Amino acid sequence: MRDADEVKVSISSEADVVTAREAGRQMASDIGLNGSLPTVIATAISEVARNIIQYAGRGEIILRRLNNSIKTGIMIIARDKGPGIADVEQAMKDGYTTGRGLGMGLPGTRRLMDEFEIVSKKGKGTTVTMKKWM
């Protein structure tokens, strides 16, 4: 059986955060990402999934395999309909937090990934889209 090209995990509890990062690790090793990459991907998922719980209460994580003729990778989308981030530029700075964390989550996650994009509208929610290539 072929492994799924896309996996969706609903996020509404801390246990879902663990489910999402395990799904990410699984997909990463299924598509042949090796070395530290499965851990890097699981960690990035953990950071964005926790943000969903902490700031929006619920949302979802979508994991998608990426294939083009040259390379293989994984795309992670973290989406919520929460209050949105008032100042995205601030939120991407090391050490800035409005929550209980260290303020390393988002900027650190961007460093972990090859591509990282965050779109947030006040009152409408936040979508983080990121990619990691092999």
Place this chain on the structure above:
Amino acid sequence: MRVPILKQGNYLIATIQSALTDEDLLQLRDELTDRVGKFRSRGVIVDVTALDIMDSFATQTLRALAHMIRLRGAETVIVGVQPEVAFTMVQLGLTLEGISTALDLEEGLAQLNLKTRGVEARERRG
């Protein structure tokens, strides 16, 4: 998933055996801080060999754990950070600065023995 805590002489050994939720980690921090007093322990080892990731929350909680235990008069050593976990932590910008770490349980115990030697000697004399 609760983390089992083993009492061995003057030490407490907590061995993480599977992926933990944030709540599990906080519970581990509070239980260890509590038991250090209950058992009058001198040292604590947290074995993270089986921990699949150390993200910003896990790192922050382990740092808090070690600092809280020091305030209670005991030493903490974190053992078993895996190479890929270490790699990811460095990229994320996370450190365990000021916290003792060791390769594995054996090295961790050796470190605790060194750190608590003075206390033991005073106790024997006293």
